[in-house]
Amino acid sequence: MRVLICDLSQQDGNEVEVCGWVHKIRKLGAIIFLVLRDRSGIVQVVYRNKQISLHLESVVSIKGIVKKNQKALGGYEIEETHTFVFSLAQADLPFLPEKDINTYNLESILDHRLLSLRNIKIRGIFELEATILSAFSTFLRNHKFTEIKTSKIIGRGTEGGTELFEIDYFGKPLYLTQSPQFYKQAMVASGLERVYECAPVYRAEKHETRRHLSEYVSLDMEMAFIKDEHELMDLQHELLEYVFQEIKQQHDSVLKMWNVLLPSAKQWASVPRLTYAEAKELLRQILGKTVFDIQPDGERALCDWAAQKYDIEAVFIYAFPRKKRPFYTYFEETLTRSFDLLFRGQEISTGGQRIHERDRLEESIVYFHLDPASLKDYLSIFSAGCPPHGGFAIGLERFAQQILHLENVKEAAAFPRDRKRISP
């Protein structure tokens, strides 16, 4: 019966079986010290007067006696009695998971993805993302949201745009979805009222930046019977507080490895909200130049401003002008009921109230010079009775990037896709 390394302290003096990966090997005269790694931790195994021929990363089962040793990692080590090799690794791996990842550059980390994922610090990114996913779902389920699964194969999308990947669908050209926008609105109008989906979305963006992926996981929610976008910001604020709390509870060691802190509840409580116009005026003052749009340098400056003034590196921007938002965004005169959340210098979420009145939507379609025929299915939602509603989406990888201060969002995708990278 296998024992996890994290549970060895309960086995002092017993003979146990541990299973895992050979993390390190060191010889000292007739003694070999082998560090074994499993999903729960690492432990030193001592071989006395024995020869072993194991390469790093081989997978083994080791039986031995658990002994207290103050000097050993975790306070315990194992005196080996029997070793069984499940799988022998090749001798000279091109990437060594036990090494400090700072010795590798991003391209090397991603080229050797199957090995770099074994690095404990890198693995921590994905453990943290799993907790973001589960906290997002749990919070929304507790607020009576229903999880939905919608098609990722669509005709020319609600968002329009040229950044679509084309699929040969039994000889017909279809596209990979850029967002579940149409479907989450349809499911709200279906009577579920509150829905969420955590699923891949696609952007055929040609440019390379540190914040873009061709395929990413979108954490989407949408809810009926809202008054305005502030209700959505309130809920998102509460949701992210819950996510932070879960990460702190479950991934203290990951945060320590990456040397990052999360906002305290008190800091998070003071996230300011600026209108788009206020944000631009503030940027004019800070950057000393006229600002036509909030660009990456502006996002950075606004978060720095919030950090100084409110002790929190985050800002909600709302009341964007119509031209800056998609056609389905609820508007009053020239402004929309929409918002972005900037966190640590970068937008991590976008949301807003949507138009639920068919005539207002038709006006918007004209305003944006869109073709109503291509939006026939979408429009039919609003002919059949649709509640006022809205929602938001959070990019999973970009959120993890900002939490862990990762230089490039690709580090936060297990198997990132960009213009050039298509494997593994």
Next chain:
Amino acid sequence: MRVLICDLSQQDGNEVEVCGWVHKIRKLGAIIFLVLRDRSGIVQVVYRNKQISLHLESVVSIKGIVKKNQKALGGYEIEETHTFVFSLAQADLPFLPEKDINTYNLESILDHRLLSLRNIKIRGIFELEATILSAFSTFLRNHKFTEIKTSKIIGRGTEGGTELFEIDYFGKPLYLTQSPQFYKQAMVASGLERVYECAPVYRAEKHETRRHLSEYVSLDMEMAFIKDEHELMDLQHELLEYVFQEIKQQHDSVLKMWNVLLPSAKQWASVPRLTYAEAKELLRQILGKTVFDIQPDGERALCDWAAQKYDIEAVFIYAFPRKKRPFYTYFEETLTRSFDLLFRGQEISTGGQRIHERDRLEESIVYFHLDPASLKDYLSIFSAGCPPHGGFAIGLERFAQQILHLENVKEAAAFPRDRKRISP
């Protein structure tokens, strides 16, 4: 402040606001009875000496006094004081959500999907699927599994096969994944050891059957350090017991609407396990003919046999011959450590131990006449130390189909995709 219909019993005598869809309207002299539907239930609203011009499915907010009425649905009704119309539905909808769905055929239900989803019985399918998703995740998280999100865009897949949808990926031909098999094995070998993913997969199947979709949600899991396939069947058995329990607790009304029962804990405990050879011999006796493979009629017959003998319409079939399973399936001589679960006459899950030894895998690649060069990335997992492991996948829609006795699996997809159906 809006009150949900399910909470009206706590509001007897109070003036409340309810919001929802106009489900039915009936006039009786100077009185109008309007049945309002929200996500939590339906309630009768009484209009006295008032005119209202609302079509069915319009979305409204209604203020009124809650009154006990034994004869009303749910024991309470509302005496209207004020009505606000959020969204007026068109007069003659092509599909009426309040009607018995047996009055519509499948094509009509799917053609009018945005309306048919509003039918309470149909909506129940998707509420139930949300609970399958959350129970699957919760059970596995409780067993220390980590949720993963992997790429759906791949080169020619591990499964091979011609049933792939091609994507134009920046001018290169790539494909939509048929399963996360490669990635879940990679993530197990990365040291996470236990992983799961709930995500879409794609099969470009040309034939139309009641059990196939071109896009479906695969509930996938994979775990390290297993002994054999029986450990996986044990875990799946326990997992599904948990799923059934959650459905019973949360969706009693859905089960009643569809007039179905779930297996009791006692019935479920007795799911038999047959080897493939035993199952074929049994079918020979039952069907009175030589059986070369377990076809749909065989799956039906085996479940009927189990129902008679063990009072449960389910069977695990294991020890499939090599030729019947993918190349990566762990084998001993001519048999594999793999299994299927049949439930109510249809396969709903397939799984097994995978090969973790590189030399055995290379032997298998030769046996199946596959090209090792096309499997380079996959093979590299096994050069770097890989634990013994295995897993299974459950098709979400097909599982819901079998639970609710749906004639066609497309009924269990919110927005199904097949050869012809590409919208909504």
